[in-house]
Amino acid sequence: xxxxxxxxxxxxxxxxxxxxxxxxxxxxxxxxxxxxxxxxxxxxxxxxxxxxxxxxxxxxxxxxxxxxxxxxxxxxxxxxxxxxxxxxxxxxxxxxxxxxxxxxxxxxxxxxxxxxxxxxxxxxxxxxxxxxxxxxxxxxxxxxxxxxxxxxxxxxxxxxxxxxxxxxxxxxxxxxxxxxxxxxxxxxxxxxxxxxxxxxxxxxxxxxxxxxxxxxxxxxxxxxxxxxxxxxxxxxxxxxxxxxxx
Amino acid sequence: xxxxxxxxxxxxxxxxxxxxxxxxxxxxxxxxxxxxxxxxxxxxxxxxxxxxxxxxxxxxxxxxxxxxxxxxxxxxxxxxxxxxxxxxxxxxxxxxxxxxxxxxxxxxxxxxxxxxxxxxxxxxxxxxxxxxxxxxxxxxxxxxxxxxxxxxxxxxxxxxxxxxxxxxxxxxxxxxxxxxxxxxxxxxxxxxxxxxxxxxxxxxxxxxxxxxxxxxxxxxxxxxxxxxxxxxxxxxxxxxxxxxxxxxxxxxxxxxxxxxxxxxxxxxxxxxxxxxxxxxxxxxxxxxxxxxxxxxxxxxxxxxxxxxxxxxxxxxxxxxxxxxxxxxxxxxxxxxxxxxxxxxxxxxxxxxxxxxxxxxxxxxxxxxxxxxxxxxxxxxxxxxxxxxxxxxxxxxxxxxxxxxxxxxxxxxxxxxxxxxxxxxxxxxxxxx
Ligand SMILES: Nc1ncnc2c1ncn2[C@@H]1O[C@H](COP(=O)(O)OP(=O)(O)O)[C@@H](O)[C@H]1O
Ligand SMILES: [Mg+2]
Numbered sequence: 001x002x003x004x005x006x007x008x009x010x011x012x013x014x015x016x017x018x019x020x021x022x023x024x025x026x027x028x029x030x031x032x033x034x035x036x037x038x039x040x041x042x043x044x045x046x047x048x049x050x051x052x053x054x055x056x057x058x059x060x061x062x063x064x065x066x067x068x069x070x071x072x073x074x075x076x077x078x079x080x081x082x083x084x085x086x087x088x089x090x091x092x093x094x095x096x097x098x099x100x101x102x103x104x105x106x107x108x109x110x111x112x113x114x115x116x117x118x119x120x121x122x123x124x125x126x127x128x129x130x131x132x133x134x135x136x137x138x139x140x141x142x143x144x145x146x147x148x149x150x151x152x153x154x155x156x157x158x159x160x161x162x163x164x165x166x167x168x169x170x171x172x173x174x175x176x177x178x179x180x181x182x183x184x185x186x187x188x189x190x191x192x193x194x195x196x197x198x199x200x201x202x203x204x205x206x207x208x209x210x211x212x213x214x215x216x217x218x219x220x221x222x223x224x225x226x227x228x229x230x231x232x233x234x235x236x237x238x239x240x241x242x243x244x245x246x
Numbered sequence: 247x248x249x250x251x252x253x254x255x256x257x258x259x260x261x262x263x264x265x266x267x268x269x270x271x272x273x274x275x276x277x278x279x280x281x282x283x284x285x286x287x288x289x290x291x292x293x294x295x296x297x298x299x300x301x302x303x304x305x306x307x308x309x310x311x312x313x314x315x316x317x318x319x320x321x322x323x324x325x326x327x328x329x330x331x332x333x334x335x336x337x338x339x340x341x342x343x344x345x346x347x348x349x350x351x352x353x354x355x356x357x358x359x360x361x362x363x364x365x366x367x368x369x370x371x372x373x374x375x376x377x378x379x380x381x382x383x384x385x386x387x388x389x390x391x392x393x394x395x396x397x398x399x400x401x402x403x404x405x406x407x408x409x410x411x412x413x414x415x416x417x418x419x420x421x422x423x424x425x426x427x428x429x430x431x432x433x434x435x436x437x438x439x440x441x442x443x444x445x446x447x448x449x450x451x452x453x454x455x456x457x458x459x460x461x462x463x464x465x466x467x468x469x470x471x472x473x474x475x476x477x478x479x480x481x482x483x484x485x486x487x488x489x490x491x492x493x494x495x496x497x498x499x500x501x502x503x504x505x506x507x508x509x510x511x512x513x514x515x516x517x518x519x520x521x522x523x524x525x526x527x528x529x530x531x532x533x534x535x536x537x538x539x540x541x542x543x544x545x546x547x548x549x550x551x552x553x554x555x556x557x558x559x560x561x562x563x564x565x566x567x568x569x570x571x572x573x574x575x576x577x578x579x580x581x582x583x584x585x586x587x588x589x590x591x592x593x594x595x596x597x598x599x600x601x602x603x604x605x606x607x608x609x610x611x612x613x614x615x616x617x618x619x620x621x622x623x624x625x626x627x628x629x630x631x632x633x634x635x636x637x638x639x640x641x642x643x644x645x646x647x648x649x650x651x652x653x654x655x656x657x658x659x660x661x662x663x664x665x666x667x668x669x670x671x672x673x674x675x676x677x678x
Contacts, residue, residue, distance in 0.1 A: 048629050051621070076631035088626040092647025093640050097678060101640075102630035109631070141647075158630065 001026050001197050002047075002166055007058035009046045016042045018222040019058070024166065027194040031208055031233060032201045034219035035241050040201040041085055043219070044170045047199075048082040049075045063165070076102075077109035079165030083155040083172050090142040095154070098142045099124065099161050106162055127160040131187050148175035156187035167191060169200040173207035185210030205237035218244055249288075249305035257284060259311060260389055271366040272358060272391055275376045275426065279388035286382040295381075298564045298596040299535045304478050304504060309422035309452040311390055316417050317342040324414055324444045328657045331410045331440070338415060339423035339453070340393050353405060354398035358426065361396055369396050373428050373458055379510060383480045387424045387456045394426035394456075397439075401432040401462070408438040408655065416449040416477060423453040429460070429467075431491075436466040440658070445475040450503075457483040461491035463515070469493065470658060471507075474500040474665075481507045489515030496653065497553075499526040499534045500665045506535040513575075516546040524553035525649045525662065527669060528561035528593070535564035542575040542605075551582040554649055556642060557593035558669055567612070568600040575605050582612040587619060587645055589638075589669065619645075635672035642666050643678065 002024040009017040016039045024030050034040050046053045049072035060067040062078060104114040131153045143151050152172055159167055173181055188211050200211055216232040217224045226244050265273045288305055289296040316337045332348035341357035356365055377384050415423050431437055461467055473479055479502050485493055499505050511520050526534045540549045555563040565584045586595045597614040619641045627637035646666050653659050
């Protein structure tokens with residue numbers, strides 16, 4: 001599904017990613033772990049197409065297509081979704097309007113008709129139930145005044161509604177208490193199936209207790225310095241990142 | 247046209263039409279301003295009040311006063327008609343009885359040109375000095391006045407149905423439109439007014455209007471002044487507020503070649519709440535200049551001012567917000583904010599707070615910002631598959647929603663959202 005080959009990226013003149021290689025196949029869950037500042041969010045942003053990040057070398061192939069040439073919105077329509085580390089507040093635009101607009105764009109791309117309000121509402125309510133979200137959130141402005149946990153849940157709600165091929169989760173566990181973590185992880189697990197994939201970026205191992213990865217990559221100073229199975233995450237938790245660096 | 251000769255051109259017009267055929271009220275108003283008008287000059291940028299705004303384009307055109315009523319017009323596209331409202335129509339500044347539709351069992355509403363003798367006396371009783379602020383434009387409005395509206399809400403009267411005053415301008419070419427309006431809201435009374443300024447077509451004109459508004463004790467007024475034109479507009483509004491009164495004003499400039507609004511609110515009592523909201527959009531090479539002045543002259547009152555502007559193309563926005571707190575206006579609470587978004591590199595804005603505070607026990611805060619649409623927010627929206635254009639529309643709506651949410655008339659809210667949306671040229675015409 002996704003191939004990242006020898007990827008280098010700069011932000012404001014500083015090289016942050018220095019030769020990343022990852023391949024993700026359908027049905028897989030990958031985790032990228034690494035200390036703060038190692039470039040995890042940079043990688044997620046580069047994949048989503050953020051303009052501040054300049055790819056200087058390498059390639060991103062998604063479903064056989066050269067992704068680097070596509071705009072942010074076209075990447076989303078091709079089926080990539082980034083759950084943000086810091087979701088943005090949009091006052092005056094309701095969750096309803098936001099999701100309905102996004103979903104209709106994505107359905108249009110896939111030659112599907114726009115859902116009517118009733119179908120859309122049914123779908124929305126069903127997904128909100130999975131995330132234990134009050135229906136009042138439908139009419140509230142996107143993320144405005146939401147608590148940290150509510151914002152993260154809202155990201156996963158968008159994930160479930162837009163149903164992409166590849167979900168990028170950037171520190172989705174940060175700021176969540178254990179109950180919220182379970183709900184959010186459950187949302188991601190509901191999303192998962194044999195035709196899609198997850199790339200979870202995280203600082204801590206605890207998310208991976210709930211969203212169990214097939215592969216774990218350790219990112220340090222813009223390079224993947226170790227890859228392995230899920231046991232690598234546990235080892236890291238126990239021994240810390242310094243253990244690998246040495 | 248030589249811009250230094252334009253005053254003579256206007257003086258000559260005054261001499262030509264004289265004062266025949268008008269009632270004594272209009273004659274008195276004109277006379278009260280004539281000498282001062284004659285001796286004043288149009289401002290230049292050297293004048294502090296006009297520092298950012300060049301009036302030359304206005305002085306290079308000749309505008310002429312209009313006679314006679316025009317009422318063979320289909321109004322459908324010009325006014326808000328999806329909610330119950332009383333409608334008063336002026337065409338090129340002249341009242342049209344046949345186009346207006348209103349019921350007024352319990353208050354007085356009459357146009358100045360036809361004001362009964364009795365109501366002329368009433369007007370003079372409350373608004374004895376016909377114009378409270380003399381500058382060349384308010385003087386010009388007075389010497390050229392040929393109509394306008396008098397509203398008198400007696401004490402203890404709540405008017406539930408909003409009153410829409412449609413100023414449909416530019417039916418005639420190069421019209422000089424000079425209505426003068428006097429509104430009195432009695433003690434414990436309330437009213438909602440929508441002043442709706444619309445261009446009839448693409449004729450250029452100069453609308454120079456004047457609103458003198460009194461809020462008596464414990465009265466409540468919502469006042470929407472909406473400008474959606476393609477012409478020159480100078481507008482002066484004065485509020486005189488008495489004890490316990492509450493004003494919520496919206497100055498909404500959606501379109502206009504040259505707009506200058508002067509709003510003065512004098513809080514002449516305690517426990518007053520004065521809310522001045524502004525939303526201004528400017529495109530092509532248009533100018534929109536908002537000057538406001540809030541005067542706290544008694545203790546324990548509150549003013550709350552939020553102006554937001556979106557400028558695109560080569561347009562120019564100006565905000566000057568003066569807050570004056572007199573020495574005895576202790577415990578004044580005054581908040582001011584002006585925020586601007588520039589959608590193009592060639593657009594610009596000048597913003598200036600002007601605080602003159604002479605009392606020591608007050609809470610006053612102010613802030614101004616000028617920025618562009620937030621890139622990270624745009625990234626967020628686009629990462630959901632939403633196009634650049636729609637993302638921009640959403641963010642503009644997000645910017646303006648602080649004002650729009652305060653409007654308690656749904657149709658006006660919708661209208662504004664649409665106008666904001668239209669600032670972004672989008673070939674799919676997406677509505678959000
Ligand atoms: N927009 C940006 N501008 C400047 N520096 C940035 C920007 N984004 C990230 N960086 C820098 O890139 C490095 C990696 O950051 P980031 O990808 O956020 O790390 P992580 O998510 O692993 O904590 C850090 O040194 C950070 O300061
Ligand atoms: Mg990060």
